[in-house]
Amino acid sequence: MAAQIIDGKQVAAGIRAELKDEVAKLKERGVTPGLGVILVGDDPASVSYVTGKERACGEVGIYSDHNHLPAESSQADLKRVIDRLNADPKVHGILVQLPLPKHLKESEAIFAIDPSKDVDGIHPVSVGKMVTGERAFLSCTPHGVIQLLVRSGVKIEGSHVVIVGRSNLVGRPLANMLTQKKATGNATVTMCHTRTKDLARYTRQADILVAAVGQPKTITVDMVRDGAVVIDVGVTRVEDSTKKAGFRLVGDVDFDAVKEKASLITPVPGGVGPMTITMLLYNTVESAKQAAGLV
Ligand code: GUN
Numbered sequence: 001m002a003a004q005i006i007d008g009k010q011v012a013a014g015i016r017a018e019l020k021d022e023v024a025k026l027k028e029r030g031v032t033p034g035l036g037v038i039l040v041g042d043d044p045a046s047v048s049y050v051t052g053k054e055r056a057c058g059e060v061g062i063y064s065d066h067n068h069l070p071a072e073s074s075q076a077d078l079k080r081v082i083d084r085l086n087a088d089p090k091v092h093g094i095l096v097q098l099p100l101p102k103h104l105k106e107s108e109a110i111f112a113i114d115p116s117k118d119v120d121g122i123h124p125v126s127v128g129k130m131v132t133g134e135r136a137f138l139s140c141t142p143h144g145v146i147q148l149l150v151r152s153g154v155k156i157e158g159s160h161v162v163i164v165g166r167s168n169l170v171g172r173p174l175a176n177m178l179t180q181k182k183a184t185g186n187a188t189v190t191m192c193h194t195r196t197k198d199l200a201r202y203t204r205q206a207d208i209l210v211a212a213v214g215q216p217k218t219i220t221v222d223m224v225r226d227g228a229v230v231i232d233v234g235v236t237r238v239e240d241s242t243k244k245a246g247f248r249l250v251g252d253v254d255f256d257a258v259k260e261k262a263s264l265i266t267p268v269p270g271g272v273g274p275m276t277i278t279m280l281l282y283n284t285v286e287s288a289k290q291a292a293g294l295v
Helices: 008-028 044-060 075-087 106-112 124-131 140-151 171-178 199-203 272-291
Strands: 034-040 063-069 093-096 160-164 188-192 208-211 229-232 236-239 247-250
Touching (some): 008 044, 093 106, 140 171, 140 229, 160 171, 188 199
Parallel strands (some): 034 063, 034 093, 160 188
8 A cells, every 4th residue: 555645844834833933922022032054165955955944944933143154164264153153142053054065174163063052953962962861952853753753643662763874963863862761762773874784684674764875766665664654864966857956856765666665654855854944943942942041
């Protein structure tokens, strides 16, 4: 039977409506959540992500402080902008869009963010707190994946989740979140990566299969168990002259074939992507509430 498609746009719209109400109430109390966004260079995918994030901020009433630096900016130039945003009380969250141009050290930039404004959940303090079960800003894509599962009625507790991909932005934090001792965790997680031998042997055992590799068609239909839940985090631009933009976005999963075997599946685009942005907005609102002493 064909899978039910998880509509990430619809789930995200529901959360954004809740956030819009919350922001309106905060504004009545004199608190306007603010997000500082830093983009270095002109990588087209990054420009598009940042534009989407800032548009979404506007839609829910979050103030955004846009900082577009030239590609040739130095580490010190970037640090100056981060320091200014760290010191600005109107800014409750800071997002440095990754990847940075090759000559810049991402870890140095991330370490420079005040952890209390790390709404991206990628500073080592946030990651350490998340891993040890302390309250922390959760990294947006893995948090979005969990919210998609929960809001689609998928039981995480006790399930076997197989994650393909071990990045710091997705695979690694997701594995940690899913093994936390709480209702949105308590899963058994297998983490696979580029050096995993016989990948299909593991993916076929998944109740929930998460692909976060960035390689189209990494997950083919023979690698999926009947009735599995399949979450596709991959986003790759593939040339397509029939599209106005000259490209289309494809995930890591062979969607057309796998949708005939899975019970639930996310599309690309319109699956995980809208959730990533939404969880960034969520964290920014949380940070503003914390700064105002409201939580
Ligand atoms: N680039 C792609 N995804 C992300 C993300 O979640 N955060 C940041 N900072 N950069 C990204």
